[in-house]
Amino acid sequence: MAEAKGTPRWGMAIDLDRCTGCQACVVACKQENNVPFSSPEEAAYGREMAWIRVMAITEGEYPKVKTRYLPMLCQQCDNPPSVKVCPTGATYKNPEGIVGQIYPRCIGCRYCANACPYQVKDFNWYNWSGFRWPQEMRQSLNPDVSLRPRGVIEKCTFCHHRLQKARDQAAIEGRKVKSEGEYVPACVQSCPAQAMFFGDLNDPETTIAKLARSSRAFKMLDELGTEPKVIYLKEGEWSATPRE
Amino acid sequence: MRHLESRQALQDEDAVLFRPILRTGGQFYLVAAGLLAVALWGFYAFSQQLRYGLGVTGLNRPVYWGFYITNFVFFIGISHAGTLISAILRLCRAEWRRPITRMAETITVLVLFFGLGSIIMDLGRPDRALFVIPFLQYGRVQSPLVWDVMSISMYLTASTIYLYMPLIPDIALLRDRVTGWRRGFYRALSLGWTGSPRQHRHLEIAIAIMAVLVIPIAVSVHTVVSWVFAMTIQPMWHSTIFGPYFVAGAIFSGIAALIITMALIRKVYHLEDYLKPLHFNYLGILLLVMTMLWFYFTFAEYITTYYGSAPDEMAVFWEKLTGRYATFFWAMVLFDFVIPFTILAYNRTRRTISGTVVASLSVVIGMWLERFTIVVPTLVNPRLPWSRGVYFPTWVEISVTVGAFATFTLLYMLFTKFFPIVSIWEVREGRERGLREVEERIREYLPGPARPEKARVSPEPPLVR
Numbered sequence: 001m002a003e004a005k006g007t008p009r010w011g012m013a014i015d016l017d018r019c020t021g022c023q024a025c026v027v028a029c030k031q032e033n034n035v036p037f038s039s040p041e042e043a044a045y046g047r048e049m050a051w052i053r054v055m056a057i058t059e060g061e062y063p064k065v066k067t068r069y070l071p072m073l074c075q076q077c078d079n080p081p082s083v084k085v086c087p088t089g090a091t092y093k094n095p096e097g098i099v100g101q102i103y104p105r106c107i108g109c110r111y112c113a114n115a116c117p118y119q120v121k122d123f124n125w126y127n128w129s130g131f132r133w134p135q136e137m138r139q140s141l142n143p144d145v146s147l148r149p150r151g152v153i154e155k156c157t158f159c160h161h162r163l164q165k166a167r168d169q170a171a172i173e174g175r176k177v178k179s180e181g182e183y184v185p186a187c188v189q190s191c192p193a194q195a196m197f198f199g200d201l202n203d204p205e206t207t208i209a210k211l212a213r214s215s216r217a218f219k220m221l222d223e224l225g226t227e228p229k230v231i232y233l234k235e236g237e238w239s240a241t242p243r244e
Numbered sequence: 245m246r247h248l249e250s251r252q253a254l255q256d257e258d259a260v261l262f263r264p265i266l267r268t269g270g271q272f273y274l275v276a277a278g279l280l281a282v283a284l285w286g287f288y289a290f291s292q293q294l295r296y297g298l299g300v301t302g303l304n305r306p307v308y309w310g311f312y313i314t315n316f317v318f319f320i321g322i323s324h325a326g327t328l329i330s331a332i333l334r335l336c337r338a339e340w341r342r343p344i345t346r347m348a349e350t351i352t353v354l355v356l357f358f359g360l361g362s363i364i365m366d367l368g369r370p371d372r373a374l375f376v377i378p379f380l381q382y383g384r385v386q387s388p389l390v391w392d393v394m395s396i397s398m399y400l401t402a403s404t405i406y407l408y409m410p411l412i413p414d415i416a417l418l419r420d421r422v423t424g425w426r427r428g429f430y431r432a433l434s435l436g437w438t439g440s441p442r443q444h445r446h447l448e449i450a451i452a453i454m455a456v457l458v459i460p461i462a463v464s465v466h467t468v469v470s471w472v473f474a475m476t477i478q479p480m481w482h483s484t485i486f487g488p489y490f491v492a493g494a495i496f497s498g499i500a501a502l503i504i505t506m507a508l509i510r511k512v513y514h515l516e517d518y519l520k521p522l523h524f525n526y527l528g529i530l531l532l533v534m535t536m537l538w539f540y541f542t543f544a545e546y547i548t549t550y551y552g553s554a555p556d557e558m559a560v561f562w563e564k565l566t567g568r569y570a571t572f573f574w575a576m577v578l579f580d581f582v583i584p585f586t587i588l589a590y591n592r593t594r595r596t597i598s599g600t601v602v603a604s605l606s607v608v609i610g611m612w613l614e615r616f617t618i619v620v621p622t623l624v625n626p627r628l629p630w631s632r633g634v635y636f637p638t639w640v641e642i643s644v645t646v647g648a649f650a651t652f653t654l655l656y657m658l659f660t661k662f663f664p665i666v667s668i669w670e671v672r673e674g675r676e677r678g679l680r681e682v683e684e685r686i687r688e689y690l691p692g693p694a695r696p697e698k699a700r701v702s703p704e705p706p707l708v709r
């Protein structure tokens with residue numbers, strides 16, 4: 001694939017018709033980003049942390065039930081409600097459209113988490129980085145991603161550190177980051193069903209740009225005007241929000 | 245000579261106002277010790293939170309805000325008791341305000357610390373609280389939370405000045421009555437007040453300016469508090485009515501808190517002569533108006549949601565009316581409208597002190613519930629169906645809340661031990677100048693020459709020195 005023209009706009013596409021709900025992306029993300037694990041009690045309390053979650057959606061009435069899976073992560077909104085309200089600018093949108101999080105600046109007010117319509121921001125309830133990280137597991141920490149202190153919000157950054165690496169490499173070679181294939185988040189890389197795609201939405205030639213134009217494409221809660229850069233693909237009507 | 249005698253008589257008449265400062269009984273220490281114990285328990289709970297993090301609270305994903313934010317909105321609401329009501333009454337030249345302005349203003353200044361405190365306690369990183377300062381630190385003026393910080397600190401400053409200025413003549417009175425270290429204390433605080441006509445004139449101008457200034461600031465404070473919620477797009481938060489709705493609710497709970505405070509002070513310090521049933525009655529009428537206004541706003545808010553019938557809004561709507569938060573919701577309606585309205589609408593119950601106090605207690609409880617039913621049910625019912633939440637506070641949040649109330653009461657008690665809780669000079673001024681002024685004013689309203697007796701009125705020297 002060619003070099004990116006102009007400023008890229010990184011986006012992701014997830015094909016729900018391909019997703020098997022295997023959770024590989026969840027594991028890959030936790031490993032890649034040093035996301036803390038939690039005990040079953042904490043998880044039951046709504047304190048488990050994951051930057052990407054596979055949501056199970058059950059449709060229909062017994063005996064005609066159908067379960068579908070939907071990986072949910074920060075939608076990297078172009079018009080992010082979370083960024084608008086942050087009092088310190090700890091969450092911000094960078095020129096390439098990635099919504100980032102500055103941990104040393106976050107005061108932990110959780111305003112952004114409440115303003116986000118997708119509930120994808122996690123809070124560090126406990127002190128993870130210190131004694132709670134078991135000795136055996138420290139070996140597997142990714143040195144490219146900082147551990148978050150207690151009391152701050154964290155979320156998916158589209159593996160921003162991978163973009164930085166790709167940028168450095170491209171700079172050495174005197175070019176720009178390729179619009180597809182060179183910079184890929186861990187979840188996309190790990191998906192065995194090849195249900196996830198990643199690339200520059202501004203480049204009409206990329207797979208993701210083509211998928212975004214497909215008739216199967218839709219955006220989650222599109223009506224809110226948050227302009228997500230995560231695009232879901234599904235045949236037929238989307239009804240992810242059944243109500244009791 | 246007659247003049248001097250009457251002055252002496254007046255001083256004796258107001259002796260009861262000096263008594264709490266000059267003498268402290270055993271009962272005071274007993275109550276203070278009890279409150280201190282509760283306050284310390286609250287501090288202990290908070291220290292646990294500082295040590296182990298917000299994990300010790302009942303908050304979770306997606307219910308990121310709970311008791312602390314409820315308390316924050318509630319305390320800021322109570323703060324509207326004072327400065328706003330006192331300023332409005334002053335500007336309207338309502339003569340009956342004289343014995344109650346100080347009590348009201350003191351509530352404001354003290355309770356604001358708890359409003360600010362609640363929000364700092366809610367932070368995951370309280371050590372970084374100062375990051376929100378705009379321009380100097382990272383504060384983003386686009387964030388509603390930063391509007392809050394700016395507006396509340398402005399309100400705190402203005403109401404502190406507004407409390408302090410009318411205190412100066414009273415501090416001067418105390419300076420001349422006490423001995424020892426306290427004399428020095430009051431001398432420093434009295435800023436060289438001698439009671440000269442010039443000083444009086446300046447003080448009155450300054451108070452009038454502050455009274456005009458604090459009203460828009462007070463309105464802005466609760467407006468931006470509501471905007472913290474309204475500026476998001478979450479169901480039943482994103483509402484244009486929230487600004488005035490919260491301001492009305494704030495004044496509502498503020499008046500109620502004021503009535504309760506007045507009744508307590510009246511009882512403890514034997515101020516039956518100063519705080520008469522008519523004061524309670526007048527404030528009761530104000531409270532009645534606010535009850536109806538509260539009902540109007542609540543009705544308007546819910547009926548528009550219901551007719552709009554957006555599914556996300558309706559999920560929250562039914563959660564409040566029939567779901568898990570129905571108890572809170574209907575208790576709120578009972579305490580905020582049914583009980584106070586029934587009591588206050590009848591002259592027979594409103595004209596008794598106990599009637600207005602019961603109504604006020606009900607309103608204070610109801611307004612806390614109102615804040616709670618605004619904050620939590622929305623968070624429990626986010627748009628996407630797979631992260632429904634539950635929220636139960638833990639002992640830490642409850643202890644901190646109770647501790648905050650105890651600390652507030654304790655600080656208020658201490659204040660009455662250092663400063664007269666009824667503005668002595670203003671009461672005297674009422675006796676000496678108010679009576680005449682009111683007569684003149686009424687004459688102006690009536691047909692005929694405006695001031696027939698003007699020539700006879702000679703400027704009298706102010707009695708307070």
Ligand code: SF4
Nearest residue numbers: 074075077080082116
């Ligand atoms: S999905 Fe939520 S956290 Fe992510 S950019 Fe959008 S509003 Fe912000």
Ligand code: SF4
Nearest residue numbers: 086106107109110112
């Ligand atoms: S929790 Fe952190 S990132 Fe979120 S709004 Fe508060 S300061 Fe900003």
